[in-house]
Amino acid sequence: MTRVWILPTLLVLCGSAVATGLILRGSPGPAVAFLVFFVLLAGAHSPVVFPKSIGALEAQRRSAVDGRPVVFWRPGCTYCLRLRIRLGRSARQLHWVNIWRDPAGAAAVRAANDGNETVPTVFVAGRPHVNPDPEWVREQLS
Structure with missing residues (x-):
């Protein structure tokens, strides 16, 4: 069950790391854009996008x-x-x-x-x- 969430979780973590780095450099606008992009990418690769799977x-x-x-x-x-x-x-x-x-x-x-x-x-x-x-x-x- 948790294996399907590995990629979306990694995408959110990577987006958070990039956004944090941009905020520390004084660029909050691009930081928000990167974070939103990575969250959307994670959502697209999550099981939430697909209809409920059956056997x-x-x-x-x-x-x-x-x-x-x-x-x-x-x-x-x-x-x-x-x-x-x-x-x-x-x-x-x-x-x-x-x-x-x-x-x-x-x-x-x-x-x-x-x-x-x-x-x-x-x-x-x-x-x-x-x-x-x-x-x-x-x-x-x-």
């Missing part, structure tokens, strides 16, 4: 019932973040599985990617698609 088995069960895609992701992945941001509000319609929290999800991704944990891996109708175009994923929701 791989539950996601596959729900997908079989409603036909919606299953997205396997992990915090800190820039490609996952790009997919999430570009999907916008449509992202809430997908089933999200955090592979760092769910060993079955990580195993499913490895099975689809020749042993690699390449994310985002989107399963549509049981077929994996690695790092698909967000527009294509949005079309799969229709």
